[in-house]
Amino acid sequence: MQSHNLHPVAASPAVANDPRINAMLSQSQPGAVTFYPLDATIFAQGDESGPLYLVEFGTVRVSRVTADGRRQITSFCMAGDVFGLEAGDEHEFSAESVDGAGVRVLRPRDSAGFAQCVLALALRHFAQVQKHVLLLGRLGANEKLARFLMDLLERRGGTEIIDLPMQRSDIADYLGITFETVSRALRTLKDSGIIRLNSISQIEVLDEDGLTELAA
Amino acid sequence: MQSHNLHPVAASPAVANDPRINAMLSQSQPGAVTFYPLDATIFAQGDESGPLYLVEFGTVRVSRVTADGRRQITSFCMAGDVFGLEAGDEHEFSAESVDGAGVRVLRPRDSAGFAQCVLALALRHFAQVQKHVLLLGRLGANEKLARFLMDLLERRGGTEIIDLPMQRSDIADYLGITFETVSRALRTLKDSGIIRLNSISQIEVLDEDGLTELAA
């Protein structure tokens, strides 16, 4: 959990594109980038909630496990995404590195300006979670997976190659299905010519329209 | 859609208890209470997003329908609840009266103070939606219904009587199941002695511990 400071603050690659993140950064004292190796915990449910975190590279999963061991992943955060926002003073969710991730802590500089950024952020997260509710509510396994892939496609932008750094069971716990069903749904998409499985962790979208259609 | 102004602003009953709502009201110019009869639309998806709304009495459902006609209800708002918060400048969801509801429009008075209230509100909604994600993700029909009833019980507080102003299909679209399954789940709870069905729209919780246990 040592601090690497791999990227100079000003030229942080995750930050370059998004004006909202730039605003956020300008209102905060960004700490050094901390590297979290595979499966390392960034914070756990029950921990005292504190600062916000900015993903510089890699992927972070935010999740909650119930008393009887079921897990629901609420989001995968990738470069440029902010996580760690909580309503109360205790984390309801935990955050872990999926694949080795670089994370920067954001500490408020100007409290008024920071609050404004937090509001924008909260609204954005609110909208995302609502989208997730729509996904979980009444969709079949294939539709869920199609939406998941569409979402990744949109977030990456400009390419038909999708990397899946998380394992099948992570995808399953995000979509509210089992990992076997994820596997079968991938096969269905493959068999219908919509995607190609380049490797276990990389898929290529061959027919984006078909995917969109399936996503309902 | 006429304005009744049934309650004087100062003595609004929905407002009496909750300090956060009081703060909200003090930062806004509350309009008159508008009465929306059964199934009346307060705003529809696609409408320009505008003010926030405070429920004075009755129940409002917030929902979204997909292109192919499936509906997901994201929340039932009752006295004291605020709805209408959107990330963008267009409503992603629509709001309708479930049972005849009185709704007050909240317009910002002091923009800085109002923004602070909106932040608190956004965080609260964020937490609620996340709870909904947990509910939809990996729960069985009985567990979903148990949680739904627990939630209503907590929101009302102090009584074992729960009113269900919405119809079964509304509950179904909130829980992500069919209305027949809602009906069967209610029967299961009844048969196990956890609830009694006083009438079609009122149930009584006989065994709150049993309900809690079922809610997982």
Place this chain on the structure above:
DNA sequence: CGACCAATTGAATTGATTCAAGGTCCGTGG
């Protein structure tokens, strides 16, 4: 009273899960 809409209940079907058996990938050590 009759018509209509909501809710309940039953029976058949469907889709996802569970359980079980390989298969693939990758790192480690001989």
Place this chain on the structure above:
DNA sequence: CCACGGACCTTGAATCAATTCAATTGGTCG
């Protein structure tokens, strides 16, 4: 360098929970 072991992924078959379709009951309002 190759063999081995373990973790993850895929696939198949049986099971189960929820849906769908259909019939009936119950409640409400003109």
